[in-house]
Amino acid sequence: MRVLLVEDDPSIAGALCEGLPRYGFAVDHVTTGAEALAGFGAAELVLLDLGLPDADGIDICRRIRAVSEVPLIIITARSDEIERVVGLELGADDYVSKPFGLRELVARMRAVTRRTAPRSAGEPEPPPAVATQQLGSLRLDRAARRAFVADAEISLTPKEFDLLSLLAATPGVVHTREQLIEEVWDSNWFGSTRTLDVHVGALRKKLADAVEVNTVRGVGFRLDPVAR
Incomplete structure (x- = not known):
């Protein structure tokens, strides 16, 4: 799966660019909102930091979601609950606060892609739990x-x-x-x-x-x- 990582912190970006491929993800790394808007079309999942040098990540999330349903996870050091809610309401599929572990992030990525993957033609719906x-x-x-x-x-x-x-x-x-x-x-x-x-x-x-x-x-x- 091809992932667009939008992160301007070199320590976090370096760790993810090194670690995610071990779990089967190909990572394209950019550091600005402008690069994110130019490159998300080729991605199968977007990891979007809110604290970007040229734009607010919330606005980038809104602009991506206005034209695409690509799975999107916000990653940020911000702890403001209002911003988390706004990001989710604008269409982010998940929200991960820094610091986080690689295994935690991978679990979130896999969960998001399962939830957003289109069901194949003829594939039955999973049986509901007994009431x-x-x-x-x-x-x-x-x-x-x-x-x-x-x-x-x-x-x-x-x-x-x-x-x-x-x-x-x-x-x-x-x-x-x-x-x-x-x-x-x-x-x-x-x-x-x-x-x-x-x-x-x-x-x-x-x-x-x-x-x-x-x-x-x-x-x-x-x-x-x-x-x-």
Whole structure:
């Protein structure tokens, strides 16, 4: 996949130009908004820094999105939530705050390209998750975003519910850490992978003996019904 990297910080650009090809990405690097507008047409994905020397990246994002649906991820050191929201509302597919790890960025790039890739003719839609699901004493109501153990509702945060819903959709199947982060946190996640461990730990406490969230060392997590 050909990526247009719009970044004027030589240390970040150098690391990405060196690291991304190891994951199968061909990188074209430019440092200005003008070069970005001239070169995005050949790209299959754009990584766009907001702090450019000749233009505001938000404006470059707007101008690219006005004429193209190319997947676009904003990368920036800015922490202003308003600018993040504006970038997403203007059509950016994701937003990554500096500093970030290469593996995190690659996971975001792959997630964005999966979401934006056109479905092949005749390719079926993925089956929806079951709206109401019973696993032993655990009952999930996905439409109402509620979870019950032995008919008593348990209090879950939005991300805890999303994580539980994803694991429960395919009980016994191992989900990699990367898959869980991409599916549950997606464009709203800017932290370390420890976030996933914290949420798994919270689920284990709240689910008690209803189901087990088992660690598969070096891979990820699997949800198993409790044998009675």
